[in-house]
Amino acid sequence: MFDTLRSKLTSFGNSRSNSLSVPVFDGAFKPNNLLEEADIVLERAGLEDLVADAQGQLFAACGTSVLKLASDGTPSEFASFEAVVTALAILPDGGLCVGLGDRVITGVGTTSERSVDQAEGTPFVAVTALYGQANGGLLICDASARHEVGDWSRDLMEHGRSGRLIRLDPASGKTEVLASGLAYAFGAYDDGTGGGPLVSESWDHGVCRVDGPKPTHVIDRIAGYPSRFAPADDGGFWLTICFSRTQLVEFVLKENDYRQEMMRTIDPRYWIAPSFGSGADFREPLQAGGVKQMGYLKPWAPPRSYGLVVRYGADLIPRFSLHSRVGGAHHGINAAAQIGDTLYVLSKGSGRILKLSVSGVRETLAGKGSL
């Protein structure tokens, strides 16, 4: 009843914040199927994060262990923990840092291994991303103060805004909260030019630069939920987009009665919310555009899950993107790493690490011209 009243009262005047429309995939975001056609390096359940060190060695977080991947993809166990590994980073001195949900361990495998589990008195709850800065600091994204990493869906449905960006000095163990009140901090990046680190705010579909007491929005109205960053050559970076947006989810986020009862009575796997992977279980919600017609699922159907990685330049303008469209398997991209000309991409929805040639992608998308 209150939803009806509210919607009637706010329906006069259609301001942008009230409207349900979502940005379309156009310009640099024009869809293709490059991610879907990429080569598979490794397929394993539980893959969560990916990072490359300065020597070109690839590390992947999978379940409770960290794997070291050879050039042909064969994994070997590098370290193992008693909790699920939720984030990975490599410091410039080569030290591996690992996030275990509610704490961060720096210097894994060395004598100076240290565990940090709080910043300025507040303990970590959901460490979703780590990034090693050029000056030796470690950026930590504590996405939510209320829900752990696996419960991200509940944080989205509750319009969570309790994320923090923290800087840790591994040598001294001192922490500093750089920004708080973020709408799910899911990735951090520092380009080393001193302008302040970038942090992705997933639920707000944007990226902020933290250069003072209040972060400034530098990229907003992204056509998806931004996730972790990966440095690219020439100062730009890769931004992984873990989910795409649909108007139905935006609608449900406004409908209090239905949303609350949904959160109370239904298994989170079957909520009307985005997902890393979809299509395997018929109890997932379906939207009318996703009904197969004449045996065919149209690629522009409303996406419950989607695969997207966007290449931004150092000027924060997107250059091109790689997609896996609706009906594909390589969805839920939440980590990437570029080694030389090869881009490694982690698809959490399918549990696979994919690889593509960046120059090959550039040529496919724009011929011999430059992108």
Next chain:
Amino acid sequence: MSKTLTKLRYRYWPDHIFGELLQKPWMETAVPLVVMGLTVLFFSLQIDNFISTGNIADYLRQTSELGFVVLGLSLVLIVGGIDLSVASMFALCNLLVLYCMHVLQWPVAASISVTLIAGALLGAVNGVLIGYFQMRAFLTTMVTLIVFKAIHDMLNFKVAVAISSEFPDSAVWDSLGFGTIWSVPTIAYVFGAVALFSHIFLTRLRGGWNVLAVGGNRRSAYNIGLPVNRIVALSYVASGVFAATSAVFYAARLSSPGADTGKGLEITVLTAAILGGIRLGGGKGSVTKAILGTLIILLITNGLLRLATPAGTARIILATILLLAATLDIRWFKNRHKAIDEMYVSPTLLDLPEQAEDATGPNSVYAPNDRLHHVEAIGLGEVEAPEDVVLDQDDNLYCGSRHGDIIRFFAPDYKKHEVYARIGGQPLGLALDGDGTLYACVGGMGLYRVTTDRKVELVTDETNRSWLSIIDDSRLRLADDLDILPDGRILFSEATVRYEMHEWQTDSLEGRGNGRIILYDPKTKKTKTVLRHLVFPNGIVVGSDNQSILFAESWNCSVKRYWFGGPKSGQVEMVLENLPGYPDNLNIASDGNYWLAIMGMRSPAFDLAMRKPGFRKRMAKQLPLDEWLAPNINTGCIVKFNDQGEILDVLWDLGGVNHPMITSMREHKGYLYIGGISNNRIGRLKLDNVDETFVSSGRYNV
């Protein structure tokens, strides 16, 4: 507590009627009716006895006199023209009839006939110039306005004195002017009869439809062969005749050959027509609108007069009201379809029994498997939307296609196919009777049959109209599945009365009991509805007791039994309840049990949405159709069950590899043939341990 209240609210408050009322054609006249109501209200509050028995006769007389001219002008407006010369024709005819009655002393009938003919000739001048010589209506009628007025002035100068000096001695003439029958003026009876005939003419006779067609789109009317010029010319002739009729009554009442007869009449009449809502562009209009416009004008003019408003102010007020009413009417005309779209979908509470967590788990009776992954495909990519399949005694396969055909695949390998018959609508449920006639429920058309010499014949496309339904439910919108009873009658389901074939998915959002089951008797050729208010009734099959049918209710996830004969005749009983998906077609199996197609599976989010009608209504308003929450019809399964409601077998196509959205299955000689309305193939699965001589079709004769 609030749950019971919600249940009662959705059970008894009829939200669906608002959208249904809006889409009725007579709703177009809503604005003039409201304006008239407001006018009456306003003036009744300001003036005592604004409407009283003493005044009614007077109002009726004025309305009828003005109404004739307005009717004539409306006809011309509807055909796409305009007639500014009505005032001059009125004046000329007034003069003529007075001359005939007063000076020539002709009998009433002769005078009136001559005047009407004169009116017709005057109108014909306009008609020939505009209809046949293609001159511009506005300019031409303005010219004839001036010419006829000039002729009137010249003639008036000559005969006015003669008219005023004699008086006719005719009781009929006086009764036309002042007479009343049962205190209603004579003119009102004549006007009433003429208006009624005009209404029937415009709405139900071909002549009226032709007028509307020419006004709506002159080029298209010409292309379909209508005599456009003649129709336009005749409309102007009619306008002249109507103006003459009005002049006759005016003359009988006033007997005055005044110099300014009919001055300003064309403006008043045009205002009345526009206030009533008749479009200036042509093609739309009705007698009701003309009368409403006349009434509004008269009420406002009289009211302002009684309020002693100065003449200039009265005209300004009239002009302002005209502006407002015309604007409102245009807004309503352009946006009515948007209002209908928003209000028509009326979701209601559908509280399905709670589905257990593991209802489709590996240990349940519905445990998923992949037995439909290995089906053989018939007609892959060659046939589209074969909702149902049926096989005859020679093993030939018949199915429908969304191009409006019945396709026949030839036994034994089903590689060759041909178009068996062209029906023209999407064939849904199929059945063969004993002598090979194919009966088909055709979406959007009704129940049809194809004889053995491939002729398509209509069986029935209407049923009895229910008294309390706003929607005209005598028409069949979505005849879904049928079965032939042992005594030759046919029972078939109509899935929904509120939606058409192409928008059936919207009914899933409503969850309302919009469907019914209908009985056709071939001996009496009568059709009647036997069960109402069913939630998307779909498959029908005759039960093994030959006295009842089993029918599926899709959104209700249930299968029920209805007795059409025997001691329990008329009763309905539940057979399968709380199915894990939405049931579609039902057919018999070789061992006396039943096959049921489940077109989609239930999901917790959709089940919860069915308990939140407000959520669904806002979703239907704010989101485009592609984004709506839908039942998961990408995965289906086939269930075999018995009369006691026990599940005997389940066949799945997990992931919808070959058969997403299974709508029907037919067992024939050891194979199961599978159809789907969103699919482009028919599936064929070998069954083990079944009677390999079993033929399910052609058991009974119609």
